[in-house]
Amino acid sequence: MTDERLRIARELHDVVAHHLTVIAVRAEVARAVASSNPQEAEQTLALVGTAGRTALTEMRRMLGVLRSPTDEAELxxxxxxxxxxxxxxGAGPRVQLSVDPHPLLPPGVELAVYRIVQEALTNVVKHAGSADCRVNLSRTAPGAVEIEVVNDAPARLPSRLPPRRPGGGHGLIGMRERAAMCGGTLSAGPLATGGFRVHARLPCGLGTAR
Structure with a gap:
């Protein structure tokens, strides 16, 4: 029961933290440029609306999980x-996504990949402002998938992952926990040239790609 509550709490944290961060930051951007650049303000408000709708959809899904007697409904x-x-x-117009090759992953690993990328983008929006950001997902070895999220602005984040705390599921700790749950590893820290990098390697248990 405790593990289940922690799992659901982790999911809720990632959903709410990401979308509320995007909404708050983008709303401030829209307010700042409303008079000088109405077109940018309109585009930014569209991102705010999308983030709100997506958050509601994911929250409804989580409520469905709470009512479901099995994990299959969640996955x-x-x-x-x-x-x-x-x-x-949804994170912003300066995020470049590359998925090459498109890997075949078990549902649980797919969810972990999505949540790690989501949390990394949350940190970019929160700490790196309008910096360019690159998200790369690749199969670099049989049976494993690698995630890399890099931004080009100095981020106000710790230079290494803090030690795990019982029940911790926030930020960098949460990403590391998700990787560990899949039998993988995650590292994060500032780059010598500036910016911040999150890198994870997750075994996927499958040796083919689609």
């Missing part, structure tokens, strides 16, 4: 690789 409707383009678009 069948949880976000995955197909949802990464919308996630990148």
């Amino acid at each position: 069948g409707s949880a976000p995955g690789l197909a949802d990464l383009p919308a996630l990148a678009d």
Whole structure:
């Protein structure tokens, strides 16, 4: 029961933290440029609306999980690789997404990939402002998938992952926990040239790509 509550709490944190961060930051951007650049303000408000609708959809899904007696309902409707383009678009216009090759992943790993990218983009929106950001998903070895999220602005984030705390599921700790749950690893830290990098390697248990 405790593990289940922590799992649901982790999901809720990632959904709410990401979308509320996007909404808050983009709303401030829209307010700042409303008089000088109405077109940019309109585009930014469209991102705010999309983030709000997506958050509501995911919250409804989580309520469905709470009512479901099995985990299949969660994994069948949880976000995955197909949802990464919308996630990148929603985070802002300066996010470049590359998925090459498109890997075949178990549903649980797909969810972990999505949540790691989501949390990394949350940190970019929160700490790096309008910096360019690159998200790369690739198969670099048989049976494993690698995630890399890099932004080009100095980020006000710790230079290394903090030690795990019991029940911790926030920010960098949450990303590391998700990777570990899949038997993978995650590292994060500032780059010597400026910017910040999150890198994860997750075993996917499958040796083919589609």
